[in-house]
Amino acid sequence: MTEGALLQANDIITWRGETCVLDGVSLNVSHGDVVQIVGPNGSGKTTLLRTLAGLALADEGEVYWQGAALHTLRAEFQNELLYLGHKPGISGVLTPEQNLAAFLQLRHAVPDQNALLEALHALGLGERLALPCRWLSAGQQRRVALARLALEPVTLWILDEPLNALDVNGVEWVVSQIETHAANGGAVVFTTHQTMPFNTVQPIRFKLSDAVLGS
Amino acid sequence: MFKWIHKFGSPPFVYGVSKAISPWIGVASLILFAWGLYMGLVKAPPDYEQGEVYRIIYVHVPAAWMSMFVYVVMAISSAIFIIWRLKLADVVAESSALIGASFTFLALVTGSIWGRPTWGTWWEWDARLTSELVLLFLYLGYMALRAAIEHPQSAARAAAILAIVGVINIPIIHFSVEWWNSLHQPATITRADGPKMHISMLIPLFIMLGAFQLYYFHHLLVKMRAGMLMRDRRARWVSERVEGGRL
């Protein structure tokens, strides 16, 4: 075990049918790290992120949070985690504000209404506050979910393709959020197929090879 | 405790033990079957009220008992699988489902055949038969759920949860059906089985119970071996056994 590692994955093996999706993956994430998981389609990026977040169980290997196995301290870990997956977690019938407030209130007491509105304005959703999210474009829905980056004071971000459907402004906003977060000692693990214009941080690239066929 | 479970719950160890003892259990079960059937069908005296018909209890009662017993085994091993993540426990549960359902089906069929001469109908909404029918549905649900979920690990965990939910419900179902039956009981002959039986009729019943019990263990051990090979097909102990011709 590496001292001081925030999140640590040891020898993760995951099979999907007869295909080995993750073949003994080990990974360390510390405070201030920005880790980009890279690899072609089907190399297991999403599976790895889901395993790190504790959503998917690995067939072998273990994930540790501050030195303790994940399943032994689920709540403590999740209180320090913000995971955004392929599916943004946004209900189509609720407005952006209702969607966000429901998550914030569930996780951390009563949300700061001003901060919430400010984040939505910063993301260019100021005009769409009262619209049910199903009337928003895919990129706008993604922005609603991403607003949580600015609103939830947690340590670890796990972001699966956060730039999907985002335009240039959106990408810049996400980049600046990640840089601020890393500067404040937070950690980020993410995947993307786009190039990200980082200024102050240099992401650590973690390469996953192509899917290995089972013997 | 945990270490102990892991040593004796490790597939290579269990596979070896199973291979060594399962033939003996199978032979013992066969002997008990022959002895019990001879005692029950030939030696035991005919019943005072029902004549020769009652002899079906030597199949019906053990089958009904096993149908419950196997479900409880399934639920306990499911709980062990969920709590300690012991994969072998899931193999036990999975290997038990089909044979448990078969015992339940056998109990239903023999109950129905028995009902024909005693009640005059093939099916009577008797409390025990109705409970048994619901139990069969529970088994079928378990197998259907297992088959429906593609991802094997998820299928195992979902089925385990269902088995635990089911076993909590079985006493409630049984009680409710008894209660319902006592309300709607028509004036029919209640069947004479249970503690009133003469000892010469009881002994063959116990022998048959033992035979069924051993048959189940034999079946379980053999089926578990197949389950362990399937699950650990990528493990070294399996390839060593395959190459050594020691399956």
Place this chain on the structure above:
Amino acid sequence: MKANTELFRVFSTVLRREMRVSFASWGEGLNPLLFFVMVVTLFPLGVGPEAKQLAAIAPGVIWVCALLAMLMSLDGLFASDHRDGTLEQWVLSGQPLSLIALAKVCSHWLRTGLPLVLMSPLLGVLMNLPAATLSTLAISLLLGTFILSLVGAIGAALTLTVKQGGVLLALLVLPLSVPVLIFGAGAVQAVAEQRSALGQLSLLAAGVMAALALAPIGIAAALRVGVASGD
């Protein structure tokens, strides 16, 4: 252990969110009620309009129809939350998933169970039940449908990732609902035969307590499995 106020906050947040969602699509919420009414009205057409015969089968018919209506509504209970990713967020929220599940079930019951309860006296009249039984019918359904929501939600969570899971859901949940049906219909029957229904109703109330205590744990465990198994 979390403070009670925090647990209450979690429960009420999810409940309010769910009620908002169901108000936004309230038309869908009425379908089980329509199903209930329509299927019950099929029985006089099927078995004949003779008042005595209808009254004799009414407790069972109304109860079975209510059970099927509940079952129908359970099919998609977690489907949209699973599809849009809300479920993943709930699993990772750091809050007790069983409590979130309980709030979800309560909102489901308010949307589908409660309308059935309110409609049932009217159907009792249509089926020629004696007036004295109508309140017992409603009370038995009030308790019984809540148990069905709780137990059925376990089935809905278990079949989360199964394609066309509706039939499988029925196969899983129907055997478990036998006691509810027996005591629910039995209570109405008892009053119709001028006996006390107190025993049956107490057993149903005990069932509510037991299901409240245990079912959320099962639902949460099943949801974790469902979320783990796929995108």
